[in-house]
Amino acid sequence: MQTVGAGSLGKERKNTLRDSVFEKLKAMIITGQIPPGGRVTEADMAERLKVSRTPVREAFNRLERDGLVIGRPRQGYIVAEFNLTMFREAFDIRELLDGRATELAAANATAADKARLREMLAECERLAAIPNRSTREKFEELQVGIDLHRVIAEISGNEMLCGMLCGILDKCQQYVWTELLWLDEWKLTREEHTGIVDAICAGDVALAGERARAHVRGSRENILRLLQAKSDYQGFFAKAS
Incomplete structure (x- = not known):
């Protein structure tokens, strides 16, 4: 029994390290610390994060699946440039999936589900109230906001819909960060999230959807306006780093 326990603990620690490295690399890309077009290698990131190359390699594989980096044989990885076509497609699909997931959540949410959503809103308000917030603290609010949509998808009870929406949300985070940072849409986003949760808690399916x-739609229009106004994406992200 002790051997099994030790093995399970080792596996849990390995998974925790793998996820931690992935989240750190993703945050560095989304916030522009590694800008679009920037080249990164497993060795450089392993040294920077003080870990072995194995979890870094696994993290880059996941980031490549999410479309955030592009692998180059013997050259490492290139951070993906903004792609207007992918952006439009991702947000078109997200509107459909997010709307339907929210409708189902309004129909299915339990008291515990509603309390969980309220707690996430409260966490966003707590992060927003921090004076002179750092980039890390702003990124934490972004993550909680994105996770709110993931939880709503989970509450919907439709596993396939949840999986599809979570995959789309992974592809949208970098764009949403750009909107929040450059247009300072933090307060509006919190208000809209509150409105969505209010409708879910009231069981109003049509209004929630x-x-x-x-x-x-509002987020898509904001980001599209920014992308079309910026021809130099490297400079576009300088403020975020």
Whole structure:
């Protein structure tokens, strides 16, 4: 029994390290610390994060699947440039999936589910109230906001829908960060999230779905306006680093 326990603990620690490295690398890319077009290698990141190359390699594989980096044989990885076509496609799909997931969540949410959503809103408010917030603290609010949509998808009870939406959300984070940072849409985003959760808690299926779709449409229009106005994506991210 002790041997099994030790092995399980080792596996848990390995998974924790793997996930930690992945989240750190993803945050560095999304916030522009590693800018679009920037080249990174397993060795450099392993040294920077003080870990072995194995979890870094696994993290880059996941990031490549999410479309955040592009692997180059014997050259490492290149951080993906913004792609307007992928952006439009991702947000078109997200509007459909997010709207439907939110409708189902409004129909299915339990008291515990509603309390969980309220707690996430409260965490966003707590992070927003921090004076002179750092980039890390702003990124934490971004993550909680994105996770709110993941939890809503989970509450929907539709596993396939949840999986598809979570995959799309992974592809949207970098764009959402750009919107929040450059347009300072933090307060509006919190208000819209509150409106969505209010509708879910009230069991208003139609209103919940419409608010979710309007939230995605507004974000898409903001980001599209920014992307079209910026021809130099390297400079575009300088403020985020």
